[in-house]
Each structure stands twice: as C-alpha cells, then as structure tokens.
Amino acid sequence: MHPYIHAKKNPNKPALIMASSGKVTTYKELDERSNQIAHLFRQKGLKIGDGISIFMENNSRFLEICWAAQRSGLYFTPISSKLTAGEVKYIHDDCNSKFLIASKYLKSVANEIYELTKNTEHHYMVDGTEKGWQSFEDAIRDLPKTPVTDEEMGQDMLYSSGTTGKPKGIRVPLKHIPIDQSDALMSVIAPLYDINENTKYLSPAPLYHAAPLRFTMRVNYLGGTNIIMENFDAEMSLSFIEKYKINMSQWVPTMFVRMCKLPEEVRMKYDLSTHECAIHAAAPCPIEIKKMMIEWWGEIINEFYAGSEGNGFFACNSKEWLSHIGTVGKPIFGIPHICDEEGNELSVGSEGTIWFESDVEFSYHNDEKKTLETRHPKNSKWTTLGDIG
Numbered sequence: 001m002h003p004y005i006h007a008k009k010n011p012n013k014p015a016l017i018m019a020s021s022g023k024v025t026t027y028k029e030l031d032e033r034s035n036q037i038a039h040l041f042r043q044k045g046l047k048i049g050d051g052i053s054i055f056m057e058n059n060s061r062f063l064e065i066c067w068a069a070q071r072s073g074l075y076f077t078p079i080s081s082k083l084t085a086g087e088v089k090y091i092h093d094d095c096n097s098k099f100l101i102a103s104k105y106l107k108s109v110a111n112e113i114y115e116l117t118k119n120t121e122h123h124y125m126v127d128g129t130e131k132g133w134q135s136f137e138d139a140i141r142d143l144p145k146t147p148v149t150d151e152e153m154g155q156d157m158l159y160s161s162g163t164t165g166k167p168k169g170i171r172v173p174l175k176h177i178p179i180d181q182s183d184a185l186m187s188v189i190a191p192l193y194d195i196n197e198n199t200k201y202l203s204p205a206p207l208y209h210a211a212p213l214r215f216t217m218r219v220n221y222l223g224g225t226n227i228i229m230e231n232f233d234a235e236m237s238l239s240f241i242e243k244y245k246i247n248m249s250q251w252v253p254t255m256f257v258r259m260c261k262l263p264e265e266v267r268m269k270y271d272l273s274t275h276e277c278a279i280h281a282a283a284p285c286p287i288e289i290k291k292m293m294i295e296w297w298g299e300i301i302n303e304f305y306a307g308s309e310g311n312g313f314f315a316c317n318s319k320e321w322l323s324h325i326g327t328v329g330k331p332i333f334g335i336p337h338i339c340d341e342e343g344n345e346l347s348v349g350s351e352g353t354i355w356f357e358s359d360v361e362f363s364y365h366n367d368e369k370k371t372l373e374t375r376h377p378k379n380s381k382w383t384t385l386g387d388i389g
Contacts, residue, residue: 030220
C-alpha cells in the first residue's frame with residue numbers, strides 16, 4: 001500500500017490533521033504535494049541515493065517532505081528542532097545532505113544555520129523566508145502533481161542521540177524496490193497493533209524521533225488518519241483523544257508521568273472510550289506509573305523495546321506485563337541471544353549483552369569503528385545496540 005493508492009480510492013479522506021489548528025491534509029493533497037516536492041528534488045539535481053535534511057517543528061509540511069523523499073529514492077534526515085545551529089550543521093554535513101529545509105517558526109536558529117551551511121546549494125523555508133532561504137511554497141507551486149518518472153523507495157536516515165560523542169547516523173542500504181512495497185519490520189508491527197484504514201492515530205511527540213516518524217508514515221501507508229500534536233501538553237492530549245475519537249496513540253514514559261500528575265477531576269473529565277491501543281517505548285516506564293495508567297485507561301497499554309536501527313523488536317501487552325511486571329515482552333522481530341563479552345551464549349537467567357539475529361543491515365555513517373562494535377564476533381547476522389538483558 002501507499003498514500004498514492006489511498007489518494008485514488010478515497011481522495012478527500014484526511015491523511016493528517018494538525019491537532020491544535022485543525023488543519024487537514026487529505027490523501028489527494030498529500031499525494032499531489034509529495035509529487036511536486038519530488039519534482040523539485042529532481043529539478044535541483046538530486047538523484048537516487050542522495051540525501052536531504054529537515055529542520056522543522058511538527059507541522060503539516062513535515063510528512064509531505066518525507067513522503068516526497070520516500071518516493072524519490074532519497075535518504076531523508078529529520079533533525080531535532082531543539083538543537084543549536086552548530087549541532088544542526090554537524091548532522092546536516094555528516095549525512096551528506098544536498099538540500100536543507102527549515103521553517104519560519106525556527107527562524108532564529110535557521111538564520112544561524114544558513115551562515116554555517118553556505119556551501120550547501122539549496123536552502124528552502126516553509127511558511128515564509130529569511131535571508132538566504134528560498135520560499136518552499138513558491139518553488140513547488142507550478143511543478144507537476146504527477147509522479148517523477150524514476151520513482152523508487154527512499155529511506156530515513158536518523159541520528160542516535162547517543163550518550164557519548166557526537167550523534168551517529170543510522171544508515172540502511174537502499175533496497176531499490178517500488179515505493180508501495182513494505183519492509184519486513186513494519187509488516188510485523190502493522191498487524192500487531194492492527195494499524196489499518198480505520199486507525200485514528202494520535203502522535204504527541206516530535207516527528208524527528210524514529211518511532212513517531214515511522215509510525216505516522218505507516219498509518220498513512222495503510223490509509224489511516226494521523227492527528228499530530230504541534231507540542232505535547234498533558235491535558236490537551238486527553239482532549240484530543242475525545243475530540244478526534246482517537247483509537248491509537250504512542251507515548252514516552254515522561255508523558256505518562258505528566259498525565260498522571262493532573263488533578264483527578266481533569267483526568268476523569270474527558271471521554272476516552274474510543275481509545276483502544278496506547279503504545280509506549282523509548283525508555284523504561286516506572287512501575288507505579290504504568291500500573292496507574294493501566295488502572296486509568298484499562299488494559300490497552302502496549303510496550304515495545306527496539307532501536308532506530310530496526311534490527312529487533314520486543315513487545316508486550318498489558319496482560320503480559322501484569323503477569324510479569326517489568327518485562328518488555330517477547331521477540332516479535334529478530335531472534336535474541338544473550339552473550340558474554342567474548343560473544344558466547346549464556347544460559348537462561350544469566351545477564352549479558354543482547355544480540356539480535358536478523359537480515360537487517362545497518363551502519364553508523366562515517367564511523368566504521370562504532371559499526372564494527374555492533375557486529376557479533378562469530379555470527380555475521382547478529383547485531384547489538386549495546387544493551388544488557
């Protein structure tokens with residue numbers, strides 16, 4: 001599946017809605033605008049395998065640009081809107097981006113970024129312009145709304161936040177496949193959470209993070225509707241579940257903490273009856289907070305453990321978690337192995353490094369040493385994120 005298919009079947013269906021403003025982008029608009037942006041990429045000389053970078057807050061253009069890159073065979077790198085100009089420059093340069101898109105909303109940092117990246121030929125800005133930045137809307141306005149002739153599936157290239165050193169770009173080889181073909185991991189995740197054309201998915205987190213970006217794109221891939229929050233707010237999140245009749249959402253534990261701190265009269269004020277699946281990941285959730293969330297929302301809380309590298313995926317639902325408190329569940333994708341420092345498998349109950357056995361290939365861009373550290377010394381298809389289990 002793909003948004004272009006849903007644009008033909010159900011052109012006026014909302015592909016995404018900005019939660020606070022209510023601004024709607026239909027599947028027809030998403031398809032046409034992503035085509036126009038793809039033509040802009042080709043017009044400016046970008047070819048399959050090249051890269052772009054995106055420095056924006058959550059807005060309606062964000063996914064249009066990602067889908068344009070996806071259907072152009074490009075690597076696309078969203079960069080955190082919280083970074084300084086120097087930090088943005090590092091990622092922009094490191095990912096070999098030939099095309100930088102920023103927003104007027106982030107103009108104070110964007111102006112600094114332009115001065116630092118003048119060697120990049122293409123600087124475009126949405127919702128207005130600043131010195132050195134060309135109007136994104138003007139650039140695509142008269143371009144064709146039909147596909148480019150050489151469509152091929154592109155790939156996100158995300159950067160790890162990392163606890164040591166500079167962020168590292170996670171690069172997966174392009175598969176050179178049609179844009180409507182699914183990848184192995186998401187083919188497993190979609191049925192796990194029953195993502196389909198009836199999904200109304202609330203995304204409260206920044207789209208530059210891996211899970212929000214990939215899940216929102218998967219929802220559009222399968223014909224559902226994304227409701228994207230411009231910024232997280234605990235009470236507003238609850239109000240949006242009621243307003244948009246949300247049936248699926250995704251959170252991080254700190255969001256649960258902030259919602260649990262709301263006064264009881266506020267927490268009980270909103271109708272959450274349509275809410276069927278609440279997913280959380282990214283960090284361990286405090287046990288008492290998770291118990292409180294299950295008591296409040298019911299057994300709709302689902303947890304997963306995975307990394308941006310996409311080499312493995314563990315998941316558990318509320319019942320599984322309550323029967324084994326603290327678990328992150330069972331392996332859904334990738335076969336886990338627990339090994340000692342020499343790479344020898346350990347017995348059940350022993351603590352060691354978690355290795356995933358899968359066909360997924362990835363590397364840390366421009367960091368061969370770090371890439372080699374993720375490879376098992378004895379098994380070529382085993383990789384690790386360095387976590388202990």
